[in-house]
Amino acid sequence: MGAEIIQVDVIIPTQTKYLELIGQLGEQIVQKIDTFAADKDTLAYHLNLVLTEATANAIKHAHHNNPEDTVKIAIHIQDDAINIKVYDHGPGFDLQAVLSPDFDQPKEHGMGLFFIRTLMDSVAYIRTEDGNVLEIIKYLRPTGAKPTCS
Amino acid sequence: MGAEIIQVDVIIPTQTKYLELIGQLGEQIVQKIDTFAADKDTLAYHLNLVLTEATANAIKHAHHNNPEDTVKIAIHIQDDAINIKVYDHGPGFDLQAVLSPDFDQPKEHGMGLFFIRTLMDSVAYIRTEDGNVLEIIKYLRPTGAKPTCS
């Protein structure tokens, strides 16, 4: 499994019709790789969801649906981890300031990053002069056995 | 349509289990783009097939199924054309020397490049010191209306 290297880099116009393409791609990659995940279908669904949410955010919040813009998404699988990067060229935002939804007062919005944080192992948003990137990591190991640093 | 830019670059291990991923990816891209193709399902099927054949050739003939190697596939859509590049690091071959199958004496092998040539608009195999690339182009225009040079 350590040798299983898959890299997918996609550039799409900032149009929501492409969300399905990106989500399905994540789902199909999971179906093909050997993972320790007890339930591959669930992991596939989660990756579909996380890619959909992260890409939708780049389209809606960073590019305001401007159909001339493009979004870049990178899905890399290496060393027993799925690494997702979604790039945007918007003003950026403060990930730490985004709180979990208030479950007693449910709202229509604000569930996207909650899903990403809940279903994945690590989430970071890095702003640079060249643009921003949301970086998401999911480990392909048995639950509880996160990799030690190498 | 001119503004519709999609770029997908994929690196996979040279294992045939990934052929489905690559083929489906091509099929789903076609389903999402606006094309003049009268029959989108057929174009989607053809792209699935062509990607499958070209990638299988890189796995079988150039890398001899060595599971440690990787194959790179690029699918770019721009200026009303689908551009596919499949890279290999094998010894290469002479595309011009590959003839059409003899339909009166059908054989088990040798139908892959025939499909690629028949279903696509342009096929070239370029050898460089860094490796080889099979470059395939399909125009997204009404039949018979190939683009003029720009």
Next chain:
Amino acid sequence: MNLELQKINGYSVLFVHEERIDAHNSGELKTYLLHLIEQGQIQIVVQLEGVRFIDSSGLGALLSGHKNAITKSGKLALVNVQKQVLSMFELTRLNRVFEIYANVDEALNNDT
């Protein structure tokens, strides 16, 4: 978006014939539900049998319909929710907000 509305025993039963509800079509679903409610159709059942994927904007569209129906003393129930889709409602605790039934018949019979 492929939506089919049937009136059954005074209920407006909306069949969502889409495999996927995401930010591409959730706006249409939300608008459709708002129109229903504006027209006074406030007893709504949304049948999700064909839906195998929903994202946060899809949940948001259904929540919007639910809130608007309640404001007018109506309600919006969900039926035939597939396993993976249901788990999205559970993660967000929205399964405590919506009435969820196995199928249309049960939703209509369980009316209080």
Next chain:
Amino acid sequence: MNLELQKINGYSVLFVHEERIDAHNSGELKTYLLHLIEQGQIQIVVQLEGVRFIDSSGLGALLSGHKNAITKSGKLALVNVQKQVLSMFELTRLNRVFEIYANVDEALNNDT
């Protein structure tokens, strides 16, 4: 590969329960057909109803079975070939090589 063999009226009817035949599983199909024929099961019908994609190696596997069956005075017919799959046989003129029937019943009745 998900293959199901049924003996019907002396024929070996092979149901291919795969959506896709490509270089990943065509080798298995080819080997399976060769074994059948070696065992003397030379009247073969391959049912392709569930197959919606076939590549050149899949065509090659079926052709290999056909040739081997003929050598032993048997045959290999195809049934329930889906539209897009059939067009691959047409492009390669292999539709002139195989007997192709609408379904298993027709293949069994059309035996000469």
